[in-house]
Amino acid sequence: MMEQLKAKKTGKKLGEYGIFLVLIAMFILFSFIAPNFFDINNIFNVARQVCTLGICAVGMTIVLITGGIDLSLGFQISLANVVCAWLMVNGGLNPILAVVITILMTTGIGILNGIIIVKSHVAPLIVTLAMLNILNGLSFMVSKGLPIFGFDKSFSVPGQGSIAGIPISLLIMIAIFIVGAIILKKTYFGRYFYAIGSNEEAAKLSGINTGKLKIFAYGLCAFLTSIGALLMLSRTNSGLSSNGDGFEFNVITACVLGGVSASGGKGTIFGALVGVLIVGFLENGLLLMNVNEYTQLVIQGIMMLAAVVYDTLSREKNERIKKIKAINVNNQV
Template sequence: MKNTTFFQKYGIVVVLAGLIVFFTIMSPAFLTVDNLFNVARQVSMIGITSVGMMFVMLTGGIDLSVGSVLAFVNVVCAYFMVKMNMNPWAACLLCMVISAGFGFLNGVIITKWRVPPIISSMGFMNILSGLAFIISGGLPIYGFDPNFTIMGQGYISIIPIPVIIMIGIFILGWFILNKTYFGRYFYAIGGNEEAAKLAGINVISTKQMVYMLSGIFASLAGIIMLSRLNSGQPTTGTGFEFEVIIAVVLGGVSVNGGSGRIFGVVIGVLIMGILSNGLVLMNVNDYVQDVVQGIVLVIAVGFDCVSKAKSESKLKESVKNKGNAVSA
């Protein structure tokens, strides 16, 4: 029992340490300061978006539109700056507001129309992806202020700015989950929605808010990606949503909602980055990496389902034993 509990709590840290040791042995270039900062910069967009995805999944939902939000913002923000000569920061702010609106609308459809989250978010995934291609004409948009690249390519001392932003978002996510009523509401809704309603929690508004937050965080990741690439490309977010979901689930957030910690998500994001970087250093091609990511997702979800089934079984057995004790 103690071993099982230890593995459930710290198994993901052991996996991270194992990957670091493995890739250090396989590639001398892996455990260098430059490469480690490169890994952190590469996963910064996933890390930022994973906080919003975590909020959604804690309530028992899922948001498949985050990759398309990233691509949409990538294109629209570039369009605002290049075609409309808009101030870069005003363009960024407007894109975040628009993304928040799409996220809120997604939440309204899910809560008011009772459309399953996977269907609604898939619809927005296609809508936003289509809009990105329509606005850009399928071509990259470039030619904006070179100073805008500082957000995605700049450094403060030796630390890349995207990494600093990601750390700030993780801290914000921790604060919301542990120091605010809303954070507790996320867990309560995912744990038992009916009980949350009886406790006076406004489930509808809370769910709408988490999808709105997911849109905001994904849009921030899109802005950083635009700054890093120095061009708006409609294909940028392809497959991005699955990388985010894998990182969050790998970090211990239950696909059924109600459980998960921000620390676990941080480790999950790092595992995704180290796994991808290590395979590249070993000259493993992209298709094999896709297979590995798929295997990781299936194992992580399978472990979550098995763990939850065991917990429910133990709870039922405990209730039954207490009932028998009272009867005796």
């Protein structure tokens, strides 16, 4: 009996840390087959590139845990990019004021998503897909399809600068991951998010205001998305309406690869971080090997599909186990 219990515990640990082992294995493999992959400059370059992905993944993790999804995230980035750039270049605003306006605007979009989803009871997939198209059109209307550049050099410091050799954007991402982990693990908000994603009706019956919390989750996701978008703008020094096109796919892939359930109620910030690193270093490794963009999309799609199928099968297995245990308890009674 003791051996069986030990085997179960070992299997659970391997399941929890398996994705981390995948990251290590991938890192070792690319160190041998991808030119200059292990170079410190390349590592810091990837770190800068994944910062927006990582920050957005924290917000998406929270939304996914509640059982929702936000497909408009990519064009939230696009709109934030072009609006902030337009305000600084064409509007002549101070960069700090432009940043504040952009964050408020993007957060408002997330809150609006949440309100529509909660009040209309329409599936988050449909609501955010419609919002995706709206934001896509708005971003092109603001930029007219052209890049907006020429803002103050000081604006590039967060995206391109470093402290003691460590990219500032990486430090911001780490801080946000820590805050995200604290919210999910140490606050009642986090417990309520998991409760809503696991069983919303039960959460309502226990007195949780599920509507307000879901709106809060979408607003928080959009707030973090705005920070990621501004870091992207700071790094590229150019506001372009296509900057966020398809970015939501990378974010969702990273979250799901990291063990965040697409069905809600399951996931950790640590898992999301590992998923972000896998996506970031995978793209970089394939790029160094001169693998074309379309092949990269195929590989990412396969990885996401495999992760979603694994998550679904795991949930079905757990449900069967719960039913069997319930039947056994009733028989014993």
